[in-house]
Amino acid sequence: MAHGTSIQYDPVAEIGGGAYGTVYKARDIESGQFVALKSVHVRTDQNGLPVSTVREVALLKRLEQFDHPNVVRLMDVCATKGANQETKVTLVFEHVDQDLKTYLEKAPAPGLSPDRIKDLMKQLLCGLAFLHSNRVMHRDLKPENILVTSQGQVKLADFGLARIYSCHMALTPVVVTLWYRPPEVLLQSSYATPVDIWSTGCIFAEMFRRKPLFCGESEMDQLGKIFEVIGLPPEEEWPTDVTLSRKNFPTLTARPITDFVPEINEHGAQLLLKMLTFDPLNRISALNALEHEYFRDEATSTQTKS
Structure with missing residues (x-):
């Protein structure tokens, strides 16, 4: 899981705020393409690792290898440590209008x-x-x-x-x-x-x-x-x-x-x-x-x- 790579993405607009936090449309500074950023705050264990999240994200990344035409691509995952046993996990998806x-x-x-x-x-x-x-x-x-x-x-x-x-x-x-x-x-x-x-x-x-x-x-x-x-x-x-x-x-x-x-x-x-x-x-x-x-x-x- 990459750490702190969210600087690579420049938020352009808020797409929507749901039950799961805010979603942003952003531009990948390196490639220029648009992506969707979703951040969630997850609770962590004693070692500061969001266990279930790591497992879920690993599964999603594995699906990524198949590149299925009817499944949105998970392009990147960034984790930043927050205060009191919380970690902010940002998922970077391909953007669809x-x-x-x-x-x-x-x-x-x-x-x-x-x-x-x-x-x-x-x-x-x-x-x-x-x-x-x-x-x-x-x-x-x-x-x-x-x-x-x-x-x-x-x-x-x-x-x-x-x-x-x-x-x-x-x-x-x-x-x-x-x-x-x-x-x-x-x-x-x-x-x-x-x-x-x-x-x-x-x-x-x-x-x-x-x-x-x-x-x-x-x-x-x-x-x-x-x-x-x-x-x-x-x-x-x-x-x-x-x-x-x-x-x-x-x-x-x-x-x-x-x-x-x-x-x-x-x-x-x-x-x-x-x-x-x-x-x-x-x-x-x-x-x-x-x-x-x-x-x-x-x-x-x-x-x-x-």
Whole structure:
């Protein structure tokens, strides 16, 4: 981990302040290219080493070697020691001008074309399949964390940082949105890579709707909004390691997903439901989602068979 190399970067503008600290657009003085700087304050052990952070960053740096087109590049890491057992870690990422939230807002009415949505989804799932195959969970996928370049290339950002951030989170009162969180996280059950698939399903629906699918105001409210769409799951699917009982929710049956996402085609609706499956073990994986019929529709007309 490089120390104190942040002098190399000249901040140009503040991009945004989130729950995880401020993000700056900066210029790399040596190369002249734009980068995104994110700084987090992390707690350290007796030796002044932010243990989990070093581990997480090492993992992110390892991903860097693959240079995946749908994953934002981590270009540098700078650590500076602060006072009272805190270290400031600055992560230097490639800079992309807009996120999916802005991209969707900027799309002229009636919104993105079905083909454009399919292309964005395919890229998103490619990036996710890459992360998951390298045992990296995103854990906080939402339109603000999906970057879209001016050429329409999708890049996942902020992945693998959830654990680095969680200790920083203790220091900040900002509420992180619940809208893309899967039931197992809302119920505080154990979770794994399927969390990201649920979030991707929410984003898939939002690309058609141009507004979020589930806008809950608390964990309980969020679960209620989810069950209004997918129905209350059967008792045997309810996780056993949670305090919240299934009895807290009214018995609801699933409604057709097209009631909520009318513009989606039949194969798209099938894929969406496989992503918005309550039981994470039955939820489709990123790799299997890429093989879904939805991506094969019109594939023959747009590509000559090799």
